[in-house]
Amino acid sequence: MAEREAGTGPVSEAVSLMGAPFTGTGPVAVVGIGDDGWAGLSEAARALVREAEVLVGGARHLAMVDDTGAERVAWPSPFRVGFVAHLAASRRVCVLASGDPMFHGVGATLVRSLGADRVTVLPVASSASLACARLGWSTQTVAVVSAVGRPLDTLAAELAVDRRVLVLSANGLTPGRAAALLVARGFGTSEVTVLEHLGGPAESVWRGTADALAAAPERRFADLNVVAVACGPGPGLSRLAGLPDDVYAHDGQLTKREIRAVTLAALGPRPGELLWDVGAGSGSIGIEWMRAHPHCRATAFEARADRAERAAANAIVLGVPDLRIVVARAPEALYGETPDAVFIGGGLTVPGVVERCWHALRPGGRLVANAVVAESEAELVRQRAVFGGELTRLQVTRSGPVGSFTGWRPAMPVTQWVAVKPVSVFPSDEEQSRP
DSSP states (O other), X not given: OHHHHHTOHHHHHHHHTTSSOOOSSSOEEEEEXXXXXXXXXXXXXXXXXXXXXXXXXXXXXXXXXXXXXXXXXXXXXXXXXXXXXXXXXXXXXXXXXXXXXXXXXXXXXHHHHHOGGGEXXXXXXXXXXXXXXXXXXXXXXXXXXXXXXXXXXXXXXXXXXXXXXXXXXXXXXXXXXXXXXXXXXXXTTOEEEEEESXXXXXXXXXXXXXXXXXXXXXXXXXXXXXXXXXXXXXXXXXXXSXXXXXXXXXXXXXXXXXXXXXXXHHHOOOTTOEEEEESOTTOHHHHHHHHTOTTOEEEEEESOHHHXXXXXXXXXXXXXXXXXXXXXXXXXXXXXXXXXXXXXXSOTTSTTHHHHHHHHSOTTOEEEXXXXXXXXXXXXXXXXXXXXXXXXXXXXXXXXXXXXXXXXXXXXXXXXXXXXXXOOSSOOHHHHHOO
């Protein structure tokens, strides 16, 4: 015991090889463990487990490690990580997690909560790496969708001919649900492989088509499984802006395809950025913003409950179920996390809407607003005089029958205002106090 307290000896030396020495109170160790349990852990990982005064994990993980004399604490239900900091205030804590804890795992959650300097992570191969190794798939070319605590509908955004996707299952029913989603989206002939207990003695593989698996909804696999999808022919949709209008359910409040493509180009989504879609209607702008990259986020503000419900349904069908929808009127509803971009598709003539959006926008952020009627266009002209930016008139003309011939029918023109908020060297008091 004296060796441990002094930070010397074989245990401390082994852990030091992985980063900062795990000595004293405070630091939390997170050890990834595979289905092969204790036998699959490195000596450094075993040392962290033996050093711990408290072991935290699921019942399955706790049962995999030797009895070290440490107190064993199962994750609370509902799941939360705050109690780990409380335990670590006075004792050494080791958290046991599946595979790579930083890959859709608790390691990343603990780092966000406690800070990277308080967490030491030792991973083993992730379930995605093991699945790709079994299948002969190149890991960097495969999309990964997690159904653990997240909507499975995000799978829909990844579907395309010849696309390879891994689904990290929430339980033994996830494979059947994934197959049903594939069939509903027109990818029923896709090859589906369910890999159970990867890396352990009970590892097994099931292969078939999505059609076949969806036809047996009662089939339950082991809760520890990964679903591999090799997409066959199907109506996959581009991630680029300008999806066909008919993929949306709407009541006429829809930014049409060509205007939508120009609007998204002006908004310019970047990975991880947040969009406010004000007057969301069918939700098309927020949806295509989120489809641009898996880490793009959007909040849709819509005053009418029926349209908000329709936008939510469109988001699910198009693979971005995390679209956040606020059912309330602007400008009163326009609060929350600072947006990187704002689109105003409705409510331009409501006093205070543009001003509130502009002040909420981060410095360097983009504001785009579209107007069809003269009153809204006049408001854009007025706002441009105040905040700057550019005005553009957009006109789309489509072909249509003229008797036995083909002619052109113009749609109503759209005036678009695009403005970038200046980046101040010395932010104003208002900017400093913004949430």
